Amino acid sequence: MSEPKRLFFALEIPPAIQQQVMQWRAAQFDPQAGRPVAAANLHLTLAFLGEISEQKQQTLMTLAGRIQQPAFTLTLDDAGHWPRSQVVWLGCRKPPRGLLQLANLLRAQAARSGCYQSPQPFHPHVTLLRNAANTVSIPAPGFHWAFPVTEFVLYASQFSQGRTHYQPLARWSLV
Ligand code: 2AM
Numbered sequence: 001m002s003e004p005k006r007l008f009f010a011l012e013i014p015p016a017i018q019q020q021v022m023q024w025r026a027a028q029f030d031p032q033a034g035r036p037v038a039a040a041n042l043h044l045t046l047a048f049l050g051e052i053s054e055q056k057q058q059t060l061m062t063l064a065g066r067i068q069q070p071a072f073t074l075t076l077d078d079a080g081h082w083p084r085s086q087v088v089w090l091g092c093r094k095p096p097r098g099l100l101q102l103a104n105l106l107r108a109q110a111a112r113s114g115c116y117q118s119p120q121p122f123h124p125h126v127t128l129l130r131n132a133a134n135t136v137s138i139p140a141p142g143f144h145w146a147f148p149v150t151e152f153v154l155y156a157s158q159f160s161q162g163r164t165h166y167q168p169l170a171r172w173s174l175v
Pocket of ligand 1: 044118127
């Protein structure tokens with residue numbers, strides 16, 4: 001039996017959008033604003049699962065495979081700062097219904113399978129900076145990235161040599 005893994009379901013940010021977001025971030029925030037998340041680590045979490053055994057992972061993957069939902073368009077056009085978690089994020093002014101449905105379903109499946117689920121309502125966001133300074137100022141609206149979401153991904157979060165790496169373990173199409 002292998003060690004439990006720290007797992008979460010999330011949406012990938014397409015590489016072309018990652019690059020545009022990185023350029024925008026570099027132009028908008030000075031280096032003291034916070035610790036930038038690496039381009040490859042930009043993602044939008046749908047359901048955080050915590051430390052999960054291999055057996056429970058199999059159950060969650062079977063349940064995820066039963067999800068039948070259409071693809072949707074995600075528009076990142078909002079940003080904010082959560083001082084408590086010291087996070088600066090990108091989000092959606094009006095989250096699409098498909099995103100909320102997918103997250104609710106995955107969170108319900110996880111809760112029924114006995115995984116920890118945050119008591120907080122779902123706040124869809126892409127973390128841009130960690131350890132953000134209290135004084136960080138958030139860019140005015142006017143930015144806008146839109147892309148089709150045609151799949152969701154199960155990731156394992158790994159921390160080694162001072163770096164966090166998110167390894168995709170499985171992916172499912174939205175039809
Ligand atoms: P964050 O970016 O806002 O920190 C991998 O760590 C992903 O899971 C990140 O998107 C992180 O959100 C989220 N995450 C980590 N711990 C969590 C928790 N206890 N509840 C909800 N989401 C969590």
